[in-house]
Amino acid sequence: MNFAYYPGCSAAGSSADYEMSTRAVCRALKIGLQEIPDWNCCGSTPAHAVDTELSAALCVRNLDLAARMDAATVVTPCPSCLSNLKHAGKRMENPAFRARVNELLDNPAAEKLPETTSVMQAIASCRTAADIAANVCKPLKGLKIAAYYGCLMSRPAGLMQFGDPENPTLMESLLSACGAEMVDFPLKTECCGASFGIPERPMTAVNSGRILEVAANMGVDAVAVACPLCQMNLDLRQKQAAKAVNVFFNMPVLYYTQLMGLAFGFDPRELGLHKLCVSADPLLQKLDALRREEALAEAKAKAAEGGNA
Amino acid sequence: MRGVQLGLKDQVLNSRSLWMCLSCSTCSLRCPNDIDVAAVMETLRHMARKEGRVTVPKVEKFWFSFLDTVRRFGRTYEIGTMALYMLRSMRVFTDVDLAPAALAKQKLGFKPHVTPNGGAEAVGRILKRYEERAKREGVRP
């Protein structure tokens, strides 16, 4: 089972760890990711804010390349790329729009453009919870995690088909398959402030601050995210967010693929955990401690069993 | 939305909220009358930009900086975007406090990632054609 893979620009830069952990998890689950050789930037928010046809042109170039690789589905980890690619695909169905976009491209786009879906949905579609659990060698039992999807992943509901736009549960099912205890996180689809961290920092800080505050109040060990920009706003800018809501945070913000990678037994460095600003070491120590206790308890139980067998 | 209903074009196009919108489409999701508010905001932004009425210029400057790096390399180059943004908006101290942490964690790579085998040039041509068409149609790109 393999897909055409669209890594997205941040894969090489700010979310390299997301890239490494995604590839690791897909390797473990034997999901083939064929990277589109000369993929280009989807334009993210600036492109569609400037002009929808420009954003579509940038995205359709990628879809066209994927179509030439006759891939049925293009997979991308980043929700912003996912949203742009999907919107472009949908809008291209309108012949007038297709003509306007083709004017911008070197050659007219292929008639049948492949579907786009997120890595998370791709994993869920071809691997059952049992398959995932089978791969788990270091269960995350004892870790309380809040799943944070960000706003683009599930909206607009009709197009993204990501389950209930208000209350998606896909990350919960994946991570609980790895043994983690998932908290019912109410702000899972609130916006983190997206790319406004640069031009209008206070807005992002307040939004991210509120999300982190509620997560902290619920006493979770870490927040699992699926979007490079959310990760940056919650992790890199955690101090700015803390200042905005004047609450002290030390909340590790990991990609869900990093957590799954840990469960699959990958070495933290392979998953890029060292790249996190708020270090995940306390998390790892707690995990090891839990595992040691468990091993002890098992040994004692076996001993007791051995005793009276 | 009330402004649009009443047709107060100037007041709407000059409002700040157009540029403060994160386009997260929560509004479209919750509207009891099924209005795609996010799309309305997006269209209003396009109309405002095309008529040159940008009330919060720094937001647009950031977009252009972002798109310039895409035009040049086919993919974003974070350092490049930040540099161009600082030049354009003269806000030289944006995120300076984050720079050390980001560099230490290799979050910001110095080397730009160029789309291989002609990809970057293709993207460049797309953006060039877009600008030419915008000029032909007498609209600000």
Added chain:
Amino acid sequence: MPVLNGKELRIVGFLCNWCSYGGADTAGVARAGQPTDLRIIRVPCSGRIDPLFIVKALLNGADGVLVSGCHPRDCHYSAGNYYARRRLEVLKQFLPVLGIDDRRFEYTWVSASEGQRWQHVVTTFTDRIHKLGPAPRLEDAEPLLKIADMALTSLRPLGTGQNAALDDLKAAIKAKLPELDCVIGWQQGYDAAHTVPLFMRTPEDVDKLVWGPFNVNNPATYLPSFKGKKVGVVVKGCDSRSVVELLQENLIKREDVTIFAMPCQGTLDMARVNQELGRYSAIDSVSYDEAGVTIVADGKEHRFCMNDYAQGKCYGCTTPSAVLADTRLGVPEAVQPGAFTPPELAMLDAMSLEERLGFWKGQMERCLRCYACRNACPMCVCRDYCIAESREPQWMTQEATAKEKLFFQTIHAMHLAGRCTGCGECQRACPVGIPILALRQQIARAVAQLFDAYKPGLDPEAVPPLLGYELEEKNIHEREWK
């Protein structure tokens, strides 16, 4: 007063009084603008609409017919619209065979509160009819007489059935004869190449019984007239299905009828045989062999191989041996049912709508209106009160126009919907050889498609599809009004 100014076309509407007529009122109260072409006829319920009203309108100048009733489950009479849904869907699938574009007839469901929906239905339907333009009239159609020869490919090898156990059959009949008033079979007719029905009352009569490809008559036709008497009948496969159908509609009692069955290997199409023989004074001899029959007439030899000269129905026959029998002789031969379009219907399928209209114009002009087809049909039980010749109700005039004669054929076909076993007697009895079986086959095909491959005449307990309904029809779905 056919005053129709240039802008309008003739669109007739049949609306049920309780829902759709109310829906049209609601649209009116809301001043919902609509084109003026539609003329609405109010009926108590959509179940009251006989599909023949619609054919009558379409054949007499209507460019479009729109029927609307209550939504399923909403009917004021609880089930009227369920019957209507089945009948009107069968009609919609039947119209193309006549050469009438089925898009000119539409049926839908509108409730009394749906004014807006009614406005949309009327506007969309009127636009559709205007796009189709005025309907071609049967009168001005160009008669098309060229009949393409029918492609004949059989599902099973056809033969002459000479090795059938005729003597055992005769013995069996003689054994049962005393307790029966008579047994119906075939005997040789006025020459060796024709048979006529045989009514056996004495053992000597039984000796006259013959079995072979010339046994074309369907003895089941006579059973209703023997009502109340004990009677026996020798049946081919298709005849037995007519017997089952008569039982299903309790036109005969099961205990009154004793059925003798023999496996049939096909019967000859006498029209084409006679055409081949041409003018002759006497038949010298008829010799049978495995594959066909050789007839020597006035010294001239004619070879009739069964695979070329059998009746259309025999090629697609899937029940060579009787479906229901008391005494069964010979070994029933299994036939694996394959996809099969009867030759007459296949011929018409190949034509375009205009050609079909022209075809029926040409054929109906040759029709003598002798009603032999009606009298030969085993299922036609109305006899003297057939609505083709009555004034109470008066569906047809006695004019000898192609339109009236085609309307009779539609009446017969619609009355046979879900009942016709395809025995082909109507077409065989037609003195001028018009392939009218095609109309009945089209209806049978529609019924099979719509009601889980229902074939009449297989199960005496089955409910004929048009006399029952399902709350949720599996194969009938409401068409969207785009």
Added chain:
Amino acid sequence: MRIGVFICHCGSNIGGTVDCARVAELARAFPDVAYATDLMYSCAEPGQAAIEAAIHEHKLDGVVVASCTPRMHEPTFRRTVERAGLNRYMFEMANIREHVSWIGKDKEANTNKAAELVQIAVEKLRRDKPLTAKSFDINKRVLIIGGGVAGIQAALDCADGGVPVVLVEREATIGGKMAKLDKTFPTVDCSACILGPKMVDVAQHPNITLYAYSEVEDISGYVGNFTVKIRKRPTYVDWSKCTGCGACTEKCPSKKTPDAFNEFTGPTTAINIAFPQAIPKKAVINAEHCRQLVKGKCGVCAKVCPTGAINYEMQEEIITEEVGCIVAATGYDLMDWTVYEEYGGGRYPDVITSLQYERLLSASGPTEGHILRPSDGKEPRNVVFIQCVGSRDRSIGRPYCSGFCCMYTAKQAVLTKDHIPDSQSYVFYMDVRAPGKMYDEFTRRAIEEYGTEYIRGRVSKIYPDGNGRLVVRGVDTLMGEQVEILADLVVLAVGVEASKGSPQLAEKLRISYDSYGFFMESHVKLKPVETNTAGVFLAGVCQGVKDIPASVSQGSAAAAKVLALFARDKLENDPQIAAVDVKRCVACGKCIRCCPFGAIKEVEFRGEVKAQVIETVCQGCGVCTSTCPQGAIQLAHATDNQILAEVNALCQC
């Protein structure tokens, strides 16, 4: 035949876009038309007088009126024609208003269309035959479905009018939703105090037979002679012996039974009496939660019961009642608000519905009237009310306003202040709807005297802030700002829909219903309590959202209709029924098999089997006429010839 044609102007409604004089002129040329004219208002007094005069003057024996829809004025004109001495069925109408003049402005096309519609009416009239109604006796008893306030009012009025009433209530007690309310607006008097006496009257009224804990299983027959099968669900308590002392409820070990009457705000025992003023005040065992019925071992209530009323082997019974007409008063249910994931989708215990809040306020509720937070049982300080949850919301398919939520929210805000003086209530609303007498003054009091803060805006999201309280984020559109309130308790004014099972009941009653399950009245303005099915009336919210005063008045209105129907000893049947022409019938039995009402039977006629129509059962649908191959059975006033005449008139090209 001498036919009179009357084209009505209906003021300008028809005259505006149809040249009535021209149509009358064209009509004179139609066959058998002896007189044709146009009238300004044919349905008005002078109009009808003109028709009667014309009938006498021109010795007419048939009348065609071209005016509005026959669904409205056919009965009117039939009486006119009858007064003038003609048979009321020698009359036809052409609808040239709703179907012609009101839907298009093209005068020439309208006039031509009107003329054609008149022509087909004349053609049909030429083949009409006089019909006389037969009369049949009626069963002067009424079935009332639903024991809410509307049903109770209808039952009392009918019973006082001398008509025996069969009242069927699905729950264990009558009182419906009103019995669950603590106080009622606008007078804030106690709901049980004003409803209780009426419920007792129902119990004690000699004319009323009450079947509680029962449902209507099947209805057959027609106006005057309905046969109704009622399914009495097993209560496992013999109500003839039970005195309602409540001893069993104290001793019952199964304390965790969900309490439907209190809207699941608190647990109750498996055997319980809904509330102190319940009528009938009898115990009922909840089968799924009774240990004896589920696991087969307990029997505490049987031991404790002083009169030995408990009977675990009780089975459901089917009772058949013969009634003359039916009143449906099945009330409403709150819609399933958990579709709103943004309000927690039912996962947050402190987000409750208005009905649940009523039970918390009520002294007979689980908290004896103290407002306590379901999560931790503490008294809330900030209470937020959210309006229009599931009303006026097209995105979830509920575009209509539920009518009385604004009023009861104002009342609940007032009561909250009474119960907890230092509490602060907030109400998020879009538009306050307070149309009744003293209604708006009441909401003003809630704001001014009781300090309730009304915020105009919709709530976007409710989420727990992590330490026990709820953050309610909305907007104040008047201030143009976002608003965030830290609430201890959130009460949702949940939208209303028809009670569960309404569509199925409508199908049994053979009346139509809309997509929300509300029953469809005969005319929304002029006949709100009647339906298209003769003998079936409506009362209360089952017909559409309305508050208690309106439901009570509809209860009385329905009762008035019932008493009017039973004022006559005999009912005339509708003569537009089928009849068999004996000579044409060959007894093929198709009509018998397809008649939806089983109104045709086989009879012996001179030694031959023939079909025959049972006149009182035939409803005149005509399915048999279109099924009979030889046209032996014809529906009067819609025979094949009459309809064919209309088709031929239109299609003779």
